[in-house]
Amino acid sequence: MVTIPRRFPQTNPGELRKMDTTDIQIDIERKYEQLLNYLTDYIYTVTIKEGVALDTTHGPGCASVTGYTSDDYKKEPDLWYRMVHHKDRAKVLNQARMAIAGIEVGPLEHRIVHKDGTVRWIRNKIAVTKDETGNRVAYVGLINDITDLKKAEAAAALRTRQLIQADKLASLGTLVSGIAHEINNPNSFILLNVQLFSRIWKDIVPILDAYYAENGDFSIAGMLYSGAKEKIGQSIDGVLKGSERIQNITKNLTEYARADSNTLNEPVEINKVVEVAILITGNLIKKSTNNFKVEYGKDLPLIRGNAQQLEQVVINLINNACQSLRDPSAEIKISTYYNAQRNKVRIKVEDQGVGIEPEDLRHIMDPFFTTKRDLGGTGLGLSVSNNIVKSHGGTLIISSKPNQGSTARVSFTAGDTRLPADTPAV
Incomplete structure (x- = not known):
């Protein structure tokens, strides 16, 4: 038979009978509080009298979760509400009202704004405390930081x-x-x-x-x-x-x-890449605009990369340009050129579409971010394109002004070879 050692000093029955009942209760409550502190990041207590919240006490662990100390909450009684993310305040307030009314409520996951300005997620579990007559005297909130989760x-x-x-x-x-x-x-x-x-x-x-x-x-x-x-x-x-x-x-x-072979060391002719992309998207271009222009640079140096992947980039940029147009008279212009000073081969796709709001432009390369969800946008086009361009050692820059249109600039370092001078431009 295995004997399991006890964590706390043993108390024999004789000694236990001699202990005051109040002392036993205090000891149980202390150990219960220790257990709760172990299982939660911090605890807060709201005192209730006649259905009204009188006072709120925040445990010392609140600073690690919210950035605010217990004293901060004492000085600003409304701080607990102000730190809740504005989109979650209604449901947090509803949870508190239900607890005050004695209605059992389940755990609530919501966001808070940390003192440092970052947004964090917490799980708030409430337990209502009643006196011997059944009146509600307080409720305890058990807080867990679930941001990482x-x-x-x-x-x-x-x-x-x-x-x-x-x-x-x-x-x-x-x-x-x-x-x-x-x-x-x-x-x-x-x-x-x-x-x-x-x-x-x-x-x-x-x-x-x-x-x-x-x-x-x-x-x-x-x-x-x-x-x-x-x-x-x-x-x-x-x-x-x-x-x-x-x-x-x-x-x-x-x-x-x-x-594709995923090989990024093939000689690639940028004009040919653009030509193929235009051929594939030709029907969409015709449906979107009557004002489509292409200017191919002559005698462009070759670059090293994967033509198939770069075709996907240009196709994505053309699709975005077409989807941004409000009427067929708006222009889309594609141009290729060589910057000899910087030894860069470049593609520029310009449109006279609706443009992009500044707050959206910051996230335009994020996976699954799209302003055209209703048009079937997945939010992957620019993200994938940006990754392809980066893998080729290039850059993709999007500039835009609302109601004025957008410009996508793709730049690659030129290789060591050029097309022969008698090679016709595509």
């Missing part, structure tokens, strides 16, 4: 959302690849045949022209040949160019959706 919960929730979003993006990549494949198959058939029809038309036009010269005008597909000749040629050429455009879009979508 809340931060851990928020971090865990953020990781969960990021995993969900990453899973969605991975699924979307697979879906895009599949759709692109399904579109490309019939389009390949169209492209092959329209090229054949184009050659046939070019071969047959001289024969039709000779017939027209000898016999005069004639009907073809319900139209006079003199008027139909140019239209048919334009139609065939239009189908050919449209099919080639579909092929380019599906090719770029497939490349964009594929898992």
